[in-house]
Amino acid sequence: MSLLQQTASEHLRKLESGEVTSVELTESFLRRIADVDERVGAFLRVEADAALKRAVEIDARRAKGQPIGRLAGLPVAVKDNLCERGHLTTCASRILANFRAPYDATVIARLRAADAVLIGRTNMDEFAMGGSTENSAFQATHNPWDLERTPGGSSGGSAAAVAAGMTPLALGSDTGGSIRQPAGLCGVVGMKPTYGRVSRFGLVAFASSLDQVGPFGQSVEDVALLLETIAGHDPQDSTSLDAPVPRYSQTVNQPLKDLRIGWVREHFGPGLDSEVEAAVRAALDVYKSLGATLHEISLPHSKYAVATYYVIAPSEASSNLARYDGVHYGYRTDETQMLAELEAERKQLAGAGDRAGLEMLDSALVRMYRRTRAEGFGPEVKRRIMLGTYALSAGYYDAYYLKALKVRRLIRQDFDRAFEKVDLIAGPITAAPAFKLGEMAGDPLAMYLVDLYTVSANLAGIPALCLPAGHSKTGLPIGLQLQAPPLQEERLLRGARMYEQATNWHKQRANL
Amino acid sequence: MTEEFTTVIGLEVHVQLATASKLFCRCSTKFGAEPNTQTCPICIGMPGTLPVMNREAFRLALKTALALNCEIPPFTKWDRKQYYYPDLPKNYQISQYDLPMSHQGYLDISNPQGEARRVRIRRAHLEEDAGKMLHDELAGKADSFIDLNRTGTPLLEIVTEPDLRSPAEAKTFLTELKLLLTYIAVSDCNMQEGSLRVDANVNLHITPQQNALRTGHFSHQSEPLATPIVEVKNMNSFRAVERALDYEAQRQWQVWQETHQRLGDVPKQTRGWDDAAGVTRGQRSKEESSDYRYFPDPDLVPVTVSPEEISELRASLGELPAVLRRRLETDFGLTPYDADVLVNQGRAVVGYFLEVAHQSGDAKAAANWVTQDVLRALKDRGITIEQMPISSGGLADLIQKLKSGEIPSPRAREVFQAMLDERVDAAAAMKSIGIAAVDESELNVLCEKLLAANPKTIADVLSGKTQAIGALIGQAKKLNPNVDPSRVRELCLQLIQAQAGGTP
Amino acid sequence: MSISRTDIEKVALLGRLRLTEAELDTMTDQLAQIVGYVDQLAEVNTGGVEPMAHAIELANVFKDDEVAPSLPREEALATAPHHDGRGYLVPAVLGD
Ligand SMILES: [Mg+2]
Ligand SMILES: [Zn+2]
Secondary structure, three states: OHHHHOOHHHHHHHHHHOOOOHHHHHHHHHHHHHHHHHHHOOEEEEOHHHHHHHHHHHHHHHHOOOOOOOOOOOEEEEEOOEOOOOOEOOOOOHHHOOOEOOOOOHHHHHHHHOOOEEEEEEOOOHHHOOOOOOOOOOOOOOEOOEOOEOOOOOOHHHHHHHHOOOOOEEEEEOOOOOOHHHHHHHOOEEEEOOOOOEOOOOEOOOOOOOOOEEEEEOOHHHHHHHHHHHEOOOOOOOOOOOOOOOOHHHHOOOOOOOOEEEEEHHHHOOOOOHHHHHHHHHHHHHHHHOOOEEEEEOOHHHHHHHHHHHHHHHHHHHHHHHHOOOOOOOOOOOHHHHHHHHHHHHHHHHHOOOHHHHHHOOOHHHHHHHHHHHHHOOHHHHHHHHHHHHHHOOOOOHHHHHHHHHHHHHHHHHHHHHHHHOOEEEEEOOOOOOOEOOOOOOOHHHHHHHHHHOHHHHHHOOOEEEEEEEEOOOOOEEEEEEEOOOOOHHHHHHHHHHHHHHOOHHHOOOOO | OOOOEEEEEEEEEEEEOOOOEOOOOOOEOOOOOOOOOOOOOOOOOOOOOOOOEEHHHHHHHHHHHHHOOOEOOOEEOOEEEEOOOOOOOOOEEEEOOOOOOEEEEEEEEEOOOOOEEEEEEEEEEEEEOOOEEEOOOOOOOOEEEEEOOOOOOEEEEEEEOOOEOOHHHHHHHHHHHHHHHHHOOOOOOOOOOOOEEEEEEEEEEEOHHHHHHHHOOOOOOOOOEEOOOEEEEEEOOHHHHHHHHHHHHHHHHHHHHHHOOOEOOEOOEEEEEEOOOOEEEEEOOOHHHHOOOOEEOOOOOOEEOOHHHHHHHHHOOOOOHHHHHHHHHHHHOOOHHHHHHHHHOOHHHHHHHHHHHHHHOOHHHHHHHHHHHHHHHHHHHOOOHHHOOOOHHHHHHHHHHHHHOOOOHHHHHHHHHHHHHHOOOHHHHHHHOOOOOOOHHHHHHHHHHHHHHOHHHHHHHHOOOHHHHHHHHHHHHHHOOOOOHHHHHHHHHHHHHHHHHHOO | OOOOHHHHHHHHHHOOOOOOHHHHHHHHHHHHHHHHHHHHHHHOOOOOOOOOOOOOOOOOOEEOOOOOOOOOHHHHHHOOOOEOOOOEEEEOOOOO
16 A cells, blocks of 8 residues: 555655645545554544544645645644543543543644644553553554554554554654654654653643653654654743754754764663664664764663662652542542442441441542542552552652662763763664563563663653664564754754665565 | 649641732632632643742742741752642642741741740741632531632741740731731731631640659659640631630640640640630541652752842842831830831831821821821721821821911810811811911910909019919910910010019 | 562552452562562662752743633533532541
8 A cells, every 4th residue: 555655754745746635645544544453453533524624624725825834734643641622531541531631732732733634542551551552441452563462552552553554643652661662663763852842731641750742653754744843842831841943854864974873781781682682783783884983882870770760650650640539530430339338348347346447447538539549540550559659658768769869860870971972872672572462461570671771761851762673583673772862853863864764674564 | 833834836827829820820819709710720630731830929938938037948849748638639739848948937026925036937838729628517418519719829838936835925926927928918818718827736845843743753854844746727817826725725734634645655636626616626637648758749840049039039028017116116216015006007007107207207296196096097987098088298287287386286186187077188177177376466465465454463473473374374265265375475474574674 | 678468558548549359469469579679779879869850950930920711610520520510529528
């Protein structure tokens, strides 16, 4: 299918030249979704009518020669943790299954201002907690390259949708690798911008000091295009950076001169899959062939990144998710059942003359909270709430949370030192290609360790990108991660584009 | 006999800062709106929303901290105080934990015994208010009702050290604090509307003698003995605070005598004041709820304060009550009592006084007129100084006319009253009540008439009994109430001298 | 630090989660395992290191004190599971 071979940038050129209309384009992507999403399960909701209505309107404006936005007529899929006024935003959670936000996320407003066509909402791990999209309360998403396998996560739906050609562009969010890791496992390009580069206003928080919204595309060029549309200062987000946004799409094709690529000694330890290691080393050679110089560097604290991350992220999450209590919005447990249950327990304790038990018995309100949250959250979310609540609780704060914040600074300082010697850091995105669905079930720690290469960028706040850099013998995509200093997105994109133009991995498509 | 115990009190005051919009969103802070009509996705804590700090709220907080003589650290941050309650939509309150925006201040008061006391301020920090939860127990409703209008209103929490030594002293402190806050216009301090809320920590220090009497050991025990601290809540007026603490002190004394429990023997208790019943009642508090799991709010960034900003803000404070009192006493010779009365009336009244004093050149007279007649007029008419019919200039004029004798002192109040009732200046008031200055010729005629009628008086005066003139003054006033007694005296003496000199 | 089942029950109440007996067991094991892994942070020398609470460290971000229209009440309550048209309703909370 020809659509699949074309990047967003190419679609845009055709829309501008009138070779294709937004309606035609949107219809063909909707058709593709109808054909393959039954097997992939990337979308939670496809908004066909709204999308077509929007496409018609944009075509009309274009025909009349009226001003139109940078993404005019181009379909974009959105991860289901970004709020859109009057629309559902579920975070793939039971507790928000019926939540309609009365306001727009800043990135949604910017997509609309750019005249993008919002084509649907993509699946994710519940509240973005996970690396396989298996933690969705609603459905599993399958890797387009091997339906038995995970697309990665938590933005697995967005990654799979782009990989399967169901949308040219998609938005995801990345707290510990949730854009880059699925991009790597699905063979597409995904980017986590500098923390604060893109507004978090309207992004349902997982871990506020780590969350960042970012783009997915089939090429680095596409990602540059989408990033420049959503990036920029937002007065509604106190942590948003007030720095000008370059037109990334206009410089992305300019190769970098005297590029210094760093590779991290600690990245090539035991546990790194040999095929992945080979692909990464091959990528380094490509850079060498392009005139870049390679430098071995060390990030001595990187081995503590996962431990640091799994203190900070759950701590913030336990607090951010406290608001889901069945009072002001979202799911609430059945009160009649709840009260009956309490009454039964009270009788039982009274009967046994259990004074202490009666003392400790939940009030109706507390029981309402506890049942609502028990029924509304899935196991992984509960696990992280428990972990974070524990880490912040009296007596443990210094040993865990405070300690983690200090190690976090050491991790950042490692990067600052490294970037004195090199322009970009190149390395693996995961230790191995996509694993089988269900393979990690019941072993949370093993699942957490998958984030080994990705969490550091979130902890340090630096921009990072993943692009296709090979295939395993079994035909699974292998990703290459590039990392840059804060606000060096332009360097990151140009450096990535150099590799992309020298290789064909990004042109490979899963056949479905 | 020796005091049996000392009541030791520390206060925790929450002051609503007078901003137009809430601390982290743009909803109005106006009081009294229909429930849930002043909320938005941010103050409802909806998924995805983020807080942005209100600049004015921070400025007002800083202003108050400076007025309370607090140290302002160069760096401050906000933390999440986590507990589940339906009037707290995020289930955490954005507050300040280990790095408050201000600390180590003090407020000087003079306690009911007139002794100067320095009450130390431990800290003052900026936080968001919660909403309101109502439950109609009489109606036996199955549900509680939540109104989030107040959610996110900026609050300054002011915590004192346990420096107060009696319920009356606590009340005095609160009155002085409220006066200070009104002077710097950071809050309307309306307790009924909840703009000023007070909680108290109270316990007793049993004096050694008492303890010794009990134990029989007189040798050691020089340190006073502390009873367990109790936190008292729901006190809705300064009077309620005083009553509640009085009650609580007595109650704790009773408990001490029965149990001899010391500080640390039992967990800190929270009791609510029932104003109608006049008692405090224990509130059961879950021990788990005390684990607030504070941590820095990742959605907000820290605030740094420069010495320049501080001095700028300090300059904007204007004269504070304590300073003003001192100035009125030293520069204007007012009694501490008058100075206090004036300052407690607020800036406007003091301003009025200063104008009158300045324009009349007689601070003492100005003080008397303002503290007595003007304040009474305000009270009787239920008006503010801005609505006072007599301008400061008008009153100054009255005072001067009084000094020059244009207005005979006995009739001064009549003139004041006329100025007040007819909203006219002193001259017009004098005319309307028939005070006309008596001219010299008229006075001459009158005096000659009197002398002619009283040869005896003349003789007495000539024989040295000058005071005999007094009789004439009385008669003069009967003939013309407007005559100035001192002038009559002078003139009569002159005439007598003239006659005496004239006789061969 | 090892985690006991009692710890887990306390934490579950703090986090307002209701866990079944079975869930409490697995949660105890899994958290013990994860915390065991996280304990390696103790070996890092963080003497004199300032905690880093934000990925990018900014300061002094404010909004002006300007009132904007609030959400119409119907819209605010529209998402609430239980309300009476004027406010949110929760199971009776008596006393404090
Ligand atoms: Mg407070
Ligand atoms: Zn609001």
